[in-house]
Amino acid sequence: MDIEIDESVDITNVVCPVTFVKAKVALEELEEGQVLSIRMNDGEPVQNVPRSIKDEGHKILRLLDNKDGTYSLIVRKAGE
Amino acid sequence: MAFSNDQLQRYSRHIILKEVGAKGQRKLLDGKVLIIGAGGLGAPAALYLAAAGIGEIGICDADEVDLSNLQRQVIHSTNDIGKSKVQSAKESMEAINPEIKVNAIHAWVDSANIMKLIEPYDFIIDGTDNFPAKFLINDACAIAGKAFSHAGIIRFQGQLMTYVPGQGPCYRCIFQNPPPPDAVPTCRQAGVIGAMGGVIGSLQAMEAVKFLLGKGSLLTGQLLTYDALKMEFRKIKLPKRESCPVCGANPTILAPIDYDQAVCEVKQ
Numbered sequence: 001m002d003i004e005i006d007e008s009v010d011i012t013n014v015v016c017p018v019t020f021v022k023a024k025v026a027l028e029e030l031e032e033g034q035v036l037s038i039r040m041n042d043g044e045p046v047q048n049v050p051r052s053i054k055d056e057g058h059k060i061l062r063l064l065d066n067k068d069g070t071y072s073l074i075v076r077k078a079g080e
Numbered sequence: 081m082a083f084s085n086d087q088l089q090r091y092s093r094h095i096i097l098k099e100v101g102a103k104g105q106r107k108l109l110d111g112k113v114l115i116i117g118a119g120g121l122g123a124p125a126a127l128y129l130a131a132a133g134i135g136e137i138g139i140c141d142a143d144e145v146d147l148s149n150l151q152r153q154v155i156h157s158t159n160d161i162g163k164s165k166v167q168s169a170k171e172s173m174e175a176i177n178p179e180i181k182v183n184a185i186h187a188w189v190d191s192a193n194i195m196k197l198i199e200p201y202d203f204i205i206d207g208t209d210n211f212p213a214k215f216l217i218n219d220a221c222a223i224a225g226k227a228f229s230h231a232g233i234i235r236f237q238g239q240l241m242t243y244v245p246g247q248g249p250c251y252r253c254i255f256q257n258p259p260p261p262d263a264v265p266t267c268r269q270a271g272v273i274g275a276m277g278g279v280i281g282s283l284q285a286m287e288a289v290k291f292l293l294g295k296g297s298l299l300t301g302q303l304l305t306y307d308a309l310k311m312e313f314r315k316i317k318l319p320k321r322e323s324c325p326v327c328g329a330n331p332t333i334l335a336p337i338d339y340d341q342a343v344c345e346v347k348q
Contacts, residue, residue: 015087021092023101025083054100 003061003074008035011049012041013068019045020052023073027058030077035061038073046071091133099295105133111292114138114201116189116217118165119279121231121284122207123155128285130173130180134292137173138201140185141165148291152274178333189213191336194220203288204228207281209268211258212339218251219242222327227291229284229299234270236308238280241299241318242287245327253321253328260337279306300310 009026162166166184
């Protein structure tokens with residue numbers, strides 16, 4: 001993969017709305033322009049978390065299928 | 081310090097908000113609020129601020145829980161009758177949120193202790209039921225340069241104002257001196273609808289939260305009045321008074337003052 005990941009967060013062990021909350025908190029800790037990889041379960045998280053992150057103004061770069069029932073959402077942090 | 085999964089869950093409805101986020105919740109967790117009076121106003125304020133994760137909350141009152149308090153002071157239970165209000169309040173607050181620090185201060189505020197009491201806190205909530213205490217808190221906060229929320233409730237009416245140093249009037253700019261003792265009935269004599277404390281005390285908690293977050297507009301320079309029977313909220317714009325003896329250009333009140341209370345209010 002050609003995108004450098006600065007930080008990773010796993011939200012497979014929590015449920016809505018903490019999925020998004022945990023991802024949001026991880027993004028807040030990054031600098032503008034840095035890239036976060038968010039590992040999430042298939043189903044509801046994949047449907048909702050990317051949309052919520054987009055609503056916050058961040059840029060979704062990729063959604064990678066990990067082939068184990070989880071996906072990795074690659075996000076570039078937007079400015080405040 | 082990172083949030084635990086439990087904290088993320090507890091404060092999720094805050095952190096989701098754009099105006100709060102993790103940074104804002106951290107400000108709340110680092111915030112210190114003093115609530116003076118564990119009664120009708122202090123009860124809802126203390127419960128909401130504890131639930132919100134305000135890191136350190138002082139609650140100050142010298143009274144014991146009485147059966148007649150329970151109609152409005154929702155932080156106390158029937159089992160608490162006879163217990164000190166601050167102990168009862170502390171137990172309720174810690175039951176809601178064990179990760180905050182609650183300082184139970186079993187005392188009446190007076191000119192001798194108020195400056196030291198308010199010193200460690202970022203924001204003060206006046207939840208008292210008498211004019212001498214209201215002027216005392218106002219003067220102490222103006223002298224110390226502390227922000228505070230004034231409120232009063234009686235019958236079906238409530239009022240609220242926020243003082244922030246340098247932004248708008250203090251309580252004394254508006255009401256220059258306490259009324260003569262017994263000229264105005266307290267809620268002991270006049271009665272008050274229990275939910276009035278819930279409405280106004282919750283607004284005080286909201287002002288404290290906004291102050292700590294640094295978001296939105298505070299109720300400075302305006303007195304909010306609520307008439308429940310007419311179901312009317314009004315905001316009255318009020319200017320700072322340059323001749324105010326405590327927050328004006330040439331203050332003459334340089335230390336808090338003890339005023340006499342009406343006889344029926346004198347605490348044993």
